Amino acid sequence: MSLLYPWVKALHLVFVASWFAGLFYLPRIFVNLAQVPSDSHAERERLLLMARKLYRFASFLMVMAILLGVILAAMAPELFHTGFWLHAKLLLVVVAIGYHHMCRSLLRSFEKLENRRRERWFRVFNEMSVLLFAAIVILVVVKPF
Secondary structure (H helix, E strand, O other), X not given: OOXXXXXXXXXXXXXXXXXXXXXXXXXXXXXXXXXXXXXXXXXXXXHHHHHHXXXXXXXXXXXXXXXXXXXXXXHOHHHHHOOOHXXXXXXXXXXXXXXXXXXXXXXXXXXXXXXXXXXXXXXXXXXXXXXHHHHHHHHHHHOOO
């Protein structure tokens, strides 16, 4: 492995953690949006602005995390032969990318005034990113299989 490997790995971890911070908070904004009374236009627009900015920033973080992950894989291809844990982790990364894009779809439904979900649904949806992050970290650190 190259001397750059630990630096790329550290940056990858920073971008992954930052991306997930966005995924933790964006659905929380959706909870607040679902609670906004229909006559509270200013509050709704303020929350939508926050959600749009956070989604764009989290998208940048996601792209950087994926790019650095690809670079790590290219630097250490032998990791693909160390067990099933990496394959499971990559599957969960694909699920995280899907979750990220689902957030975009949910944001669009709020922008179009088409949201039909209650705030309780968004509270549960919000917890899914935490479980996903925990599963990924456990797979990487514990390497259970």
